[in-house]
Amino acid sequence: MSDPADLTISEAGAAMRAGALTSVDLTEAVLQRARVTESELHAFLTLDQAGAKSAAEAADASLAAGDDAGPLHGIPIALKDNMCTKGIETTAASQILSGWVPPYNATVVDRLAAAGAVVVGKTNLDEFAMGSSTENSAYGTTRNPWDTDTVPGGSSGGSAAAVAAGSAMGGFGSDTGGSIRQPAALCGVVGLKPTYGLVSRYGLIAFASSLDQIGPFARSVDDAVVLLEAIAGFDIHDATSIRGEVPNFRGSLNEGVAGLKIGIVTELSTTGIDPEVKAAVSRTVDRLSDAGADVVDVSLPSCEYGLSAYYLIAPAECSANLARFDGVRFGHRAEGLTTEDMMAATRAEGFGPEVIRRILLGTYALSAGYYDAFYGQAQRVRTLIRRQFSAAYEDVDILVSPTSPTTAFPIGDRTADPIAMYYADVCTIPVNLTGDPGISVPVGLDSKGLPIGFQLMAPALGEERLLQVAKVVEDQAVFTDRAALATSEVAS
Amino acid sequence: MTDYEAVIGIETHVELMTDSKMFCGCPVIFGEPPNTTTCPVCLGLPGAMPVPNAKAMEGILKIGTALDCEVAEISYFHRKNYFYPDLPKNYQISQYDVPICHDGSIAIDVDGAPTMIGITRVHMEEDTGKSIHMGGGGRIHDAEYSLLDFNRSGVPLVEIVTEPDIRSADQARAYGAELQRIVRTLGVSDARLEEGSMRFDANISIRPVGQEELGIRAEVKNVNSLRSLQRAVAFEIERQIAHVEAGGTVVQETRHWNEESGKTTSMRSKEESEDYRYFQEPDLVPIEVSAQWRDAIVAGLPELPAAQRARYEALGVDNRVAGVLTSTEGIGELFEEAMEAGGDARLIGNWLSGEVVAWTRNENKAVAEAHLEAAHLVELAGLVADSTLSASAAKQVLGGVLAGEGTPTEVAEARDLVQISDSSVIEAEVDAVLAAQPDAVASIAGGDMKPIGFLVGQVMRATGGKADPKQVSDMIRAKTTS
Amino acid sequence: MPVEIDIAKVASLARIALSADELRVYEEQLGAILEHAERVQQLPTEGIPPTSHPVPMTNAFRDDDVTGSLPVADVLAGAPASEDGYFRVPPVLGES
Ligand SMILES: [Mg+2]
């Protein structure tokens, strides 16, 4: 058998239940992969080897006792380090939370534990999830396992890189403007942003509350379904979480696309898109058409304003969400003769420049005299975007576009130009504004050998249909390449 | 000389007595060791999220409806952003442009002059933690450091804002007292000013009588009793008038009421209005109050103090006594029970608002701690009605009952206060007094009735207060004027 | 129109102590971002309600149940300074 770290979740699960593999073996293989790759990759901020081993032992014992928690039982996974883990340092990749150990678990962490998953560690991110390259981490940059001179994307770059490299079988990130889908695209894995409210945000260190959503990274659409099932569903601790039954995500998973209508969003697929990405997207669309889908062009002109609206709404919310980092109750504290001075110095020392930039931007956009022209107007534009998407879904089942305008870019390439960096999210932002689900599926490599992601979008709670079409995209693309760092020559 | 009128608006914060806090499952209990009733939510830890308490929403709807407010069909929570160490998230979850209740009123009555005070808004928010300033005598400005306790953080807080309809210190007090009565009657808060579960801020300005435009206002904080509300408002009105008369201008500022000195002092001026950067709280969804919900709240409202007072007055209780009966803890219940048992409203009302309230003050005890039952009051009123006890003896008996000496009859007998019912005994005492006071008798016979009272007093003294003064008086009159 | 930013006031509202040089850099960057963000003003939005929450819902409440608090040791474990069960901070300048 090949290295267990390269199995899919369903393959590993089957092997475990057949007695061919234990969670301890599997976890050890994944940890071994991490030990080998981490010096180059730096996907993890905390690798919890001891914790993972004992969780794996417990998983083996309970499975042996006939207590099967389901498809994630004994599966080693990674968590973005902005999800609170009781007893394990959680930093959001910020100096201001250096050494902070939460006294409670995020709801997703509890749910994953209940599903029998083994947490191998906490992954790197752009500080407070603000960025598109994972270069904004206070603890160093994560590298792309396909080409370590390039970025893994962001902000959930650590989880994307770990899943691509095999140092986790599945990962979790948060997506505020594309922070799951864009790094998934750049790292050649599947990344899903569920419908806003489908997964509890309780215990996720908030960036922009009305946009943030937790979702999975996986090496296949099937694995993504398993990971989503473990975390989805109403949570009393999150007042924005959707009540009622958890929808069935796999009901039509293998039904193909015959008879479905798929719309290519013109505004997200033409201007500013790298030609190789464009070509891969149109190849994918052709395959969908061959598979029986009715493919049409859809124009959503308000999408052009998505990035602008996003860069007012997200900073405004973050300016309030990050106010609690003040040196009083937890985290870093700077010297100061008065509490006022201490707070201002703590925040200046503890936050990196991108975080400060966004806090200032949001503070300005909310302040007296500017609220209506900036924040208020952005919220109204958001309504227009939502209306255009709903109207489009009257006619089509699924909307598609590239996930990212480019493939992975070189480290340091865009750090001096915030606006160029922000442009990385231009295709992914609209569904954060609408609250709808979106997924990125790898569909090929560019001439540099870097993965290209294809984005699919569906109306709110349309995950079942979204995954059904994603599965066809995956099958048709036959994306079998693995990241350089995950191939056996490097990994062993 | 210019005549001035005061224009006063009051902002009141009332803590709701729910079991758990506004947005988390921590208990609402006071007097616990610091930071022992806190959790990730009310400490504002990273990742924690608020979920509103349904009971608190019900509480504010009760207050709003009791104040005759309109209820917003849809209202929102907002974030009010400002940095302060006792505010864990450095924003307060509050309501801004659409409060849940608005445009109501409270009727007050000062010296028989009824006035309506408009209620601008009633909105839901959360309380902050508490800072203790250490060193430098505990004063904020020269403290060496501060300590923070977040037990109070997140306790549900209702803010009630009036229109600038109040014109005097007496009205301010009457408003505060009526609001307190209403909130207590609703059972949503204990509304204790000394303990901070009810807090007033008064906005005070003056203007020449006849001027439409409002003057510049000062906001007075730290008012910890109804009496200090009245004193602080009175002081501030006088101060502003004197200041303007002396050629000064009132500045917009926050002033601190000092109970000891009886003065307000400037805390800080508010030249620049604060920029709270309100925006809708994205962690919470809108509040929708359906007609059914509102109707259920209205149907569940208890009888409010104004209606209760009117009912008591209709029973013969005077206005002032009715006010006390509806505002003193435990008193109203005894009164209601005594009425149900057929007691005399006027007598019992007077005892409760007089002797019983005085007893609680002197003993520093709650009414519930007295050995007083409604049945005692009814029995006592009966003893007065059948002339077993004189009015003054009845008050002495009540004192004995409050002290736990027994039932009214037992106390009356033990203290030997039962009136002499045998008229021959009284007549003998009357005859003895008349014989001893020939001058007084002569005056009366000559048409001057004044000495009758003196003679009655002599007989009462001779009988140890146990004669019926009315009977004595009639007897003297008969014997001296025939 | 160029966006006007009183960057010192914004930094003070955000409680971040920045040097004059840092303020200048942020002012410039904010100006550039806002110029881009200002594009939202090109869309006519009269009569369009704002979206604060992407999935329409109302009345997400919890029952008034006490579900417990953290042990005080956990509460203070991450505190930069504490004393006798309290969080401790330097003296506070102004009242809230
Ligand atoms: Mg308030």
Ligand SMILES: [Zn+2]
């Ligand atoms: Zn709490």
